[in-house]
Every structure is written in C-alpha cells, then in structure tokens.
Amino acid sequence: MIAALDQCGELLSKARGVYSTLSSSNSNDEFQALAKEMSPLSSAHSDFINLNPDLFKKVKYVYDNQGKWNLNAEQKKLLESTYKRFVNSGALLNEDQKKRMMEINAEMSKLSLQFSQNLMHDTNNSYVIADTKAELEGLPEANVQQAAELAKKIGKPGKYAFNMQRPSCNPVLQYCKNRELRKKVYLMYNDRCNHNDQYDNKAIAKRIIELRLERAQIMGKKNYAEMQLESRMAENQENVYDLLNQLWDPAVEKAKEEIADIKAEMKKDGIKGEPQRWDYMYYLSKAKEAKFAYDESKISEYLEINNVQQGIFYVANRLYGLSFNERTEDYPVYDSTAKSWDVIDKDGNVIAIFYSDYFPRDGKGAGAWCGGFRSQSYDGAQRVQPIVTNVCNMSLPSGDKPALQTPDNVETMFHEFGHALHSFFRNVHYNGTARTEQDFVELPSQINEHWAFEPEVLKVYAKHYKTGEIIPQELVDKIDAVGKYGQGFATVEYLAASLVDMDLHALTTVDKKMDVMDFQDKVLKARGIPQQILPRYSVTNFSHSIGGGYSAGYYSYIWSEVLDCDAYQAFKETGDIFNQEVAQRFKQSVLVPGSINKGMDMYKAFRGREPKIDGLLENRGLTIKPQAVKTKDVEKRK
Numbered sequence: 001m002i003a004a005l006d007q008c009g010e011l012l013s014k015a016r017g018v019y020s021t022l023s024s025s026n027s028n029d030e031f032q033a034l035a036k037e038m039s040p041l042s043s044a045h046s047d048f049i050n051l052n053p054d055l056f057k058k059v060k061y062v063y064d065n066q067g068k069w070n071l072n073a074e075q076k077k078l079l080e081s082t083y084k085r086f087v088n089s090g091a092l093l094n095e096d097q098k099k100r101m102m103e104i105n106a107e108m109s110k111l112s113l114q115f116s117q118n119l120m121h122d123t124n125n126s127y128v129i130a131d132t133k134a135e136l137e138g139l140p141e142a143n144v145q146q147a148a149e150l151a152k153k154i155g156k157p158g159k160y161a162f163n164m165q166r167p168s169c170n171p172v173l174q175y176c177k178n179r180e181l182r183k184k185v186y187l188m189y190n191d192r193c194n195h196n197d198q199y200d201n202k203a204i205a206k207r208i209i210e211l212r213l214e215r216a217q218i219m220g221k222k223n224y225a226e227m228q229l230e231s232r233m234a235e236n237q238e239n240v241y242d243l244l245n246q247l248w249d250p251a252v253e254k255a256k257e258e259i260a261d262i263k264a265e266m267k268k269d270g271i272k273g274e275p276q277r278w279d280y281m282y283y284l285s286k287a288k289e290a291k292f293a294y295d296e297s298k299i300s301e302y303l304e305i306n307n308v309q310q311g312i313f314y315v316a317n318r319l320y321g322l323s324f325n326e327r328t329e330d331y332p333v334y335d336s337t338a339k340s341w342d343v344i345d346k347d348g349n350v351i352a353i354f355y356s357d358y359f360p361r362d363g364k365g366a367g368a369w370c371g372g373f374r375s376q377s378y379d380g381a382q383r384v385q386p387i388v389t390n391v392c393n394m395s396l397p398s399g400d401k402p403a404l405q406t407p408d409n410v411e412t413m414f415h416e417f418g419h420a421l422h423s424f425f426r427n428v429h430y431n432g433t434a435r436t437e438q439d440f441v442e443l444p445s446q447i448n449e450h451w452a453f454e455p456e457v458l459k460v461y462a463k464h465y466k467t468g469e470i471i472p473q474e475l476v477d478k479i480d481a482v483g484k485y486g487q488g489f490a491t492v493e494y495l496a497a498s499l500v501d502m503d504l505h506a507l508t509t510v511d512k513k514m515d516v517m518d519f520q521d522k523v524l525k526a527r528g529i530p531q532q533i534l535p536r537y538s539v540t541n542f543s544h545s546i547g548g549g550y551s552a553g554y555y556s557y558i559w560s561e562v563l564d565c566d567a568y569q570a571f572k573e574t575g576d577i578f579n580q581e582v583a584q585r586f587k588q589s590v591l592v593p594g595s596i597n598k599g600m601d602m603y604k605a606f607r608g609r610e611p612k613i614d615g616l617l618e619n620r621g622l623t624i625k626p627q628a629v630k631t632k633d634v635e636k637r638k
Contacts, residue, residue, distance in 0.1 A: 024365045026364065035117070090219065104214060104215050108212070119193055119541050126164050136160060141398075143172075147160035167395045169188075209516070231437065237552075251620075309356060335361070338357040339355065370423065373389070375431070386424065415445045422445070447567050499523065500524065504545070516539040520539050561619070565614075565615030589605040
C-alpha cells in the first residue's frame with residue numbers, strides 16, 4: 001500500500017517535471033498566466049491527499065504495525081517518511097485546523113508564485129542606461145558591446161543598457177570607474193521588488209512570514225524555524241545560530257581588513273570619506289590587482305565556457321569513469337543555446353540524460369540551479385534514467401569574443417554539476433527515499449567546486465580563446481594566491497542573508513506594522529555589520545528564503561561547507577585528488593543512497609568520523625578555534 005501510494009500520480013509528476021523546468025528557465029506571458037491558474041490547483045491537490053483521513057488511517061496502520069512485515073532499510077525509510085509527510089501536513093489536526101491549513105497552503109501557493117514572478121520581472125526588465133561610451137571607462141569591451149546590444153533591443157539604440165541579471169550588472173560593479181553608474185546599478189540590483197510599485201514584494205514577504213508562523217503554530221511549534229529544522233541535520237535553531245555566530249565575528253574582522261585596503265585604493269583616486277557599498281567590488285578588485293598583480297579579465301581569456309564544461313566532464317571522468325556524448329539531432333532542446341548529453345558510465349551504460357543551459361535570456365529566472373525533467377526511478381526491475389538540467393546565467397559571447405567566464409562563474413558551473421552528479425548516481429526505488437536533508441544536499445555540489453582550480457585540472461581546460469595556449473603556471477599561481485582574498489566580504493554577505501532568513505523564521509509573533517526591509521536593517525545593524533556590506537539577497541528578492549525551498553534553511557550552504565571542505569581533505573590526504581578508492585567511497589556513501597540513510601550517517605560512512613570545521617576555516621582564511629559540527633551525533637559546542 002505504501003509503495004503504491006509512493007508511485008501514484010506518475011503522469012502528473014511527468015507533466016510537472018516538464019512544466020516546472022520550462023516555467024523557470026524559458027517562461028513567457030502564457031506560462032506565467034498558466035502558473036497562476038495551476039498553483040492553487042496543485043496546492044489543493046496535495047492537501048486532498050495529505051489531509052485525507054481515510055488514507056492517513058491506512059498509512060498509520062502500516063506504520064504502527066510495521067513489525068508484521070520483513071521490511072528492508074529502504075522500505076522502512078519510505079514508511080517513516082510517508083508517515084511524517086502526512087503528520088507534518090496536518091493529518092493529526094482537527095477538522096477546523098485542517099480547514100485553516102488548506103486555506104494557508106492555498107494562499108501561500110499564490111503568494112510564492114507572485115513573489116517569484118515579480119522578481120523575474122525586476123531582474124529582467126529593470127534597466128540602468130548610460131548615454132555615452134565615455135561613461136563606461138574601465139568596463140571590458142565585451143561588456144560594452146553587450147550593453148549596446150541590450151540598449152538596441154529595448155529601443156534605445158546608441159545608448160548602453162544594463163539589466164539586473166548578474167552577467168550584465170556585475171561587470172559594472174567590478175570594473176567601471178564611473179562611481180555614479182556603479183551606485184545606480186548597485187541600488188537597482190539590491191532594491192529589486194522594493195520600489196513601491198505593482199512588482200513590490202514587501203507586503204508579500206511579510207504575509208508569507210505570517211502564514212508560515214501560523215502554520216507552524218497550528219502544528220504545535222513555537223515558530224516556523226522549529227518546524228523546519230527538526231527534520232534536518234541541524235535539528236534546531238540553536239545549533240544553526242551557534243555555527244553562524246561562531247563565524248560572524250571573524251568574518252567581520254576580515255571584512256574590515258579589506259575595507260582598509262579599499263580606502264587605500266580610493267585614496268589613490270583622490271576620493272575622501274568612507275567607502276560606500278557600490279565601491280566594494282570595484283576597489284577590492286583594484287586592491288587585488290595591487291597586492292597580487294591579478295587581472296581577472298586576463299584570467300577570463302582562458303575560461304571559455306565550452307572548455308570549462310569539458311573540464312567539468314574531465315573531472316567526472318577521472319573520479320567516476322563517466323563520459324558524455326552530445327546528442328545534437330535526436331534529443332529536443334527547449335532553447336537553441338541549450339545542449340543535451342548522454343551520461344555514460346565506465347561500463348558503457350547510459351545512466352542519465354543531461355541538459356546544460358548556461359546563458360541568460362528573458363523568461364529565465366535569476367541565479368543558477370540544478371533541476372530536471374524526470375527523476376531517477378524504477379519500472380519494475382528496470383532503472384529509469386533521470387533527465388537532469390543545469391540552468392545558469394553565465395557571460396554571453398560578444399563581438400568577436402566567445403563566452404569568456406569569470407572564476408566565480410566557473411565555480412558556479414562546477415557547483416551545479418555536483419548536484420547533477422548526485423542525480424546521475426542516485427539509485428533508489430521510491431520517490432520518498434530520494435531527497436536528503438536540506439543541509440546535506442549541498443555537499444555533493446560544493447565538494448565538486450574544489451577541483452575547479454586545481455592546477456592539474458586547469459591545465460586540461462583553461463586554454464586561451466585565441467591561441468589555444470594552456471594557462472601559464474604564473475596565472476595558476478595567481479588564482480591560488482588570491483583564493484582567500486575577498487572572503488571577508490563574501491562570508492559576511494552570505495552570513496547576513498542566512499541570519500536574516502533565520503531571524504524572520506524564528507519569530508514567535510509578527511508585528512502587524514512590520515516592514516521587512518526595516519527588520520533586515522535593524523537585525524544586521526545590531527550585529528555590527530559593516531555599513532559597506534548588504535546581505536547577498538535583500539528580503540524582497542530573497543528567492544531562496546521567501547520564494548522557495550530554503551526558508552529557515554539558507555544556512556545550509558555554510559553547514560554543508562563544513563562537510564565539503566572536510567570531505568575534500570580525504571582526497572588531499574592521499575596525495576591524489578582523483579584517488580579512486582576515496583572517490584568510490586564517496587560515490588557509494590553519499591551520491592547513491594538518496595535519503596535511505598541520515599546525512600550524518602552517510603558522511604561518517606565516507607569519512608570514518610564526524611566532520612571538523614578546520615577545512616572551512618582554511619578555505620575561507622578565517623581564524624577561530626576549530627570545533628566539530630553540532631548535531632546530536634557530534635560532540636556539542638557549548
């Protein structure tokens with residue numbers, strides 16, 4: 001009965017996989033209208049199942065009497081997760097509470113969709129315009145040409161336009177000498193959906209927070225964070241705050257060191273006073289050049305996107321024996337820039353289909369993610385291949401230059417492919433045993449980043465786009481030397497977003513007059529955030545937290561970073577970053593089992609012990625006393 005319930009709705013799942021992939025990566029007015037129609041129907045359909053008393057009665061009977069059957073480990077996990085899904089959806093509530101829960105779910109579904117559609121609009125349709133090329137001094141020529149092309153596209157020929165997609169606006173913040181232009185771009189980007197217009201998300205965000213809290217309290221929890229965290233590795237908000245607060249002060253101190261360097265660079269330009277937020281990226285880049293003679297634009301000349309992808313495939317081959325065959329004719333693509341690939345294991349079996357979709361366009365959401373048209377499953381004894389997507393917003397080709405990427409973009413490509421590897425290798429028999437704890441799921445993606453700039457890997461894919469010359473050792477050394485520089489800024493902006501996410505969802509009451517942006521400003525000011533740094537995402541454009549799957553969970557990236565840095569040391573300790581014994585142990589312990597085992601159990605099966613924080617500190621250049629990750633399975637950090 002439990003297995004049959006897990007497998008039901010196959011046709012809907014198939015349609016939803018296609019629909020959700022296209023609506024996030026290739027949307028249009030028709031898709032958005034359809035989404036508004038489908039979202040409440042989908043929510044009601046889920047409630048109809050999860051709040052069905054007769055169905056839950058049968059699930060509970062099996063759960064309470066599971067000793068009658070000889071269940072294997074995966075079947076036990078499926079039974080447990082199915083039972084908890086019903087309970088967490090409200091199956092034990094009375095009829096009035098169930099009715100209210102359904103009302104909350106329906107309203108939240110509409111609000112989350114509206115939040116995301118507003119953000120897509122402001123990201124793709126908010127522009128900063130420069131009238132002359134002289135205003136763009138310092139901006140690489142490829143970005144100048146892209147700005148001219150965008151201006152022409154929006155009906156402003158002869159001018160230069162920048163939208164709020166990162167490949168468009170980030171180069172302005174990093175390279176453009178024009179301080180006023182940097183200010184306009186910075187404020188436009190950070191204030192997306194905060195303009196008191198029809199696309200404003202402040203009221204939507206506040207209402208979502210209210211509804212999440214009400215839902216949690218109906219379920220008997222003190223706040224939404226408590227409800228979310230009890231099924232994760234972290235277990236409770238105290239453990240999350242313990243890790244975030246442990247890193248906050250050293251990250252702020254590191255940022256203050258960087259601000260001193262920024263002031264010195266500003267002084268060279270005759271600029272007095274304190275650095276502003278729109279000065280940080282530009283002058284940090286200048287400081288990096290001064291300290292390390294590092295020119296990121298020169299590095300990018302060796303990071304052509306197709307070569308980078310081949311480097312990603314090379315690492316997958318060396319670690320796991322995978323090869324990739326592009327299907328240029330017979331697999332359909334939903335956009336001309338997307339590519340499709342067979343994923344072939346070392347025995348010659350096609351184990352997955354992979355779509356890479358790297359370039360920004362209208363109708364694509366901001367950021368980068370791994371998704372799919374179909375999850376891995378079984379049809380009887382036959383394993384059904386997953387169809388996996390990597391969707392990103394990378395730098396476009398421009399003029400006579402191909403798509404040259406920044407090191408950050410390369411890291412993102414490796415990151416998302418780590419998620420894809422997890423999907424390729426997952427081998428479970430039930431939908432209910434596929435998903436790991438949220439604060440474990442970033443381990444496969446983040447560990448994959450570690451190979452991106454290893455000298456042995458760079459020499460395979462980092463080739464000059466004109467000459468084909470392999471990246472010289474001098475530049476490889478520079479990449480390594482600057483790896484920890486700027487980590488103050490990067491860590492503070494990330495931790496700030498994580499803390500705001502936690503603070504919003506740790507509320508036990510929501511002030512009816514609360515303004516979410518004022519809330520953000522107050523909680524971060526109280527923690528002593530440098531005034532030059534804002535959170536990586538402001539509340540009105542924080543799609544991870546407010547719009548989707550990382551509510552009370554944005555901390556997961558740093559939690560998983562403790563794991564991934566410690567796990568990568570298992571390779572480094574052998575003296576071989578492609579050590580086959582370690583790679584196979586990681587594959588079998590982490591990538592294959594889905595959620596049959598708990599995250600900490602999977603990690604310990606791979607590493608032979610609990611994770612330590614040492615590797616993260618080294619990776620980010622922070623100095624605090626190393627301690628273990630805090631869970632019930634690990635020594636407490638009190």
